[in-house]
Amino acid sequence: AQSVSQHNHHVILSEAASLELGCNYSYGGTVNLFWYVQYPGQHLQLLLKYFSGDPLVKGIKGFEAEFIKSKFSFNLRKPSVQWSDTAEYFCAVSTLGFQKLVFGTGTRLLVSP
Amino acid sequence: NAGVTQTPKFQVLKTGQSMTLQCAQDMNHEYMSWYRQDPGMGLRLIHYSVGAGITDQGEVPNGYNVSRSTTEDFPLRLLSAAPSQTSVYFCASSYSGGAFFGQGTRLTVV
Numbered sequence: 006a007q008s009v010s011q012h013n014h015h016v017i018l019s020e021a022a023s024l025e026l027g028c029n030y031s032y033g034g035t036v037n038l039f040w041y042v043q044y045p046g047q048h049l050q051l052l053l054k055y056f057s058g059d060p061l062v063k064g065i066k067g068f069e070a071e072f073i074k075s076k077f078s079f080n081l082r083k084p085s086v087q088w089s090d091t092a093e094y095f096c097a098v099s100t101l102g103f104q105k106l107v108f109g110t111g112t113r114l115l116v117s118p
Numbered sequence: 119n120a121g122v123t124q125t126p127k128f129q130v131l132k133t134g135q136s137m138t139l140q141c142a143q144d145m146n147h148e149y150m151s152w153y154r155q156d157p158g159m160g161l162r163l164i165h166y167s168v169g170a171g172i173t174d175q176g177e178v179p180n181g182y183n184v185s186r187s188t189t190e191d192f193p194l195r196l197l198s199a200a201p202s203q204t205s206v207y208f209c210a211s212s213y214s215g216g217a218f219f220g221q222g223t224r225l226t227v228v
Contacts, residue, residue, distance in 0.1 A: 014158070039216055048208060048219040049161075056215075095160060104149040104168075104212040105176075110160035 007032040009096050011109035018086050018116050026081040026112050028096030038079040039097040039106065040070055049095065055079065066090070088118045121145065122211050124220030131199040131227045139194040139223050141209030149212040150192040154178065154205040155222075161208065167192055199227045 010029045018024060030036060040052040053064025060072040070081045079096060096109040125140045143150065151166035153176075163176030167186040181203060183195040196203060204227045209220040 011160075037214075048221050049217075050219075051216045054216055104214065104217070105151070105163065105166060106210075106212070106217055107163075108153075108161040110158060 007036070007098055007100065007107045009098050009107055009109035011094075011096055011112050013112045014110070016112060016114045018114070020088055020116055020118055021085050022116075024081070024083040024086045024090070024114070026094055026096075026114070028079045028081065028109060029077050030079065030096075030098045030107075031077065032098065032100065034100060037099045038070075038072060039099075040064065040068070040079070040081050041095045041097060041108075043093045043095065043111075045092070052081070052094075086114075086116045088116050090114060091116045122209055122218050122220040124207075124209050124223055126223060127221060129223060129225050131196070131225065133199060133201060133227060135199050137196050137199065139196075139207055139209070139225075141192045141194065141220060142190050143192075143211035143218070144190065145211055145213070145218065146189060147211040147213050147218075148189065150186070151176070151210045151212065151217075152182070152184065152192070152194045153208045153210065154203075155208060156205050164194065164207075196225075201227045203227050 008031045012027045038055040041049040042052045043049045055062045055072045063069045093111045095111045097106045122143045148169045152164040153161040162178045165184040167173045207223045210217040
């Protein structure tokens, strides 16, 4: 069975700091990878996704993620965070041809102004 | 564009009561699912459906029932509510490019 690990449960940053959130998955086959964001009191929204091709994918709001197959990782990055990035971030994986998503436990990001 | 519509947004139940959480999507997606979100545990899959008439259990199915009579609707039934079912519930509608989530239902069982 697939599993997803997010090692940082809580991250606190100041505005303009750089962000990197870790995500590792366990599955030997081809996977689709996602990052979702949940702003306070809201539902999950898709930030970015990787299916194939260029392992560096760009998403909305200046976020990007890099797929490193040898490390089973899909880390999320942003060069300069803003107060409005305060949210919970979830990494998720699905296997090729299937739409069932397996989520990590999430990382709560607090950006102080 | 409605996307995924979930009702109600808030609900308080007494232990032993039953209720149905409604979920409807207008994107003609075959795959729909229900998750519960609990602090520190991420989203856990309760039940999912790959099309009308087809449902299957996810990671935490006990105490919940689903049916899929149409492509659009995927209701979640709590048979006899327990305090352990206090959670936030999300319905999702998926295609190969990802999932769209409803606004969530915050359920409290007292």
